[in-house]
Amino acid sequence: MKFSGRLWNLVTHPYLVLAIRLYIGGLFIYASMYKINYAGEFAETIAGYQLVPYWAVNLAALVMPWAELICGLFLVIGFRTKSAAAIIIGLLALFAAAIAISLMRNLPIGCGCFHALGEQMSWRTLVRDLVWLALAVYVYAFDSALQIEKNLFLSVREL
Numbered sequence: 001m002k003f004s005g006r007l008w009n010l011v012t013h014p015y016l017v018l019a020i021r022l023y024i025g026g027l028f029i030y031a032s033m034y035k036i037n038y039a040g041e042f043a044e045t046i047a048g049y050q051l052v053p054y055w056a057v058n059l060a061a062l063v064m065p066w067a068e069l070i071c072g073l074f075l076v077i078g079f080r081t082k083s084a085a086a087i088i089i090g091l092l093a094l095f096a097a098a099i100a101i102s103l104m105r106n107l108p109i110g111c112g113c114f115h116a117l118g119e120q121m122s123w124r125t126l127v128r129d130l131v132w133l134a135l136a137v138y139v140y141a142f143d144s145a146l147q148i149e150k151n152l153f154l155s156v157r158e159l
Contacts, residue, residue, distance in 0.1 A: 017142045020135050021085075025075030027132070028068045028088060031114055035065035045112030049098050050105075067091065075139070085140035092133040099126045 035042040043061035046052055052060055067087060074084035095113075099121055102109060111121050 012142050014142075014144050017139060017144070021075050021078075021081065021139045021143055024088065024132065024136055024139060025072045025084075028072030029076065030072075032065040032069035032072060034114060035061070035112075036069065039065070042112060045110065048107065048109040048112075049102055050107065051098055051101065064091070081143050082140060085136055085143065089133065089136045089140060092129055092136055096126060096129045096133060099129060 039058075039061050042065065043057050046060050047054070047057045068091065071084040071087045071091075074080050075088070099111065102121060103123060103126060107121075109121060110119060111125050113125075
C-alpha cells in the first residue's frame, strides 16, 4: 500500500472522526451552558456586534444557545450527526463572518463564545473558529462510528 493510501486510511479512520465529533459536540455543549444561564448578558454581546437588528437580539440570544446545546448533544450521542454537524457548520460560518466583520470595523468587544467578560476578539479568535469550522466539515464528511440511529432504525426494521 502506498503512503497516500495509508495516510487516507488514517485520516478517514472512524475512531479519529469519532474523537473529533465528541470534541466538537462537547465544545458546543460547554459554550451553550453559559449563554443559556445568562441570556441577558449574551444578548448584550450580540448587540455589541452591531450586526443583528435591535428587535432580533433577544430572540437570537434565546434560540442560538439552545441550538448549540441540542446539536452538541446530538453529536456526542451519535444521533442525526450529519444534520447536527450541518447546523454547527452554519453556526460556525456565521460566527466567523461576524468576528471578521467586527475585527475589520475595530469593535472593542469580546467574542461572547464562552463568557461575556472574556478576552477581546483578535485574529486568533477568527483562526480558532475557522479551525473548528474545518473540523465540523470533517465530521460531516467522514463520520460513521458509533451512531445510535443506525442501531435504532435497524431494530425498528426487524420488528
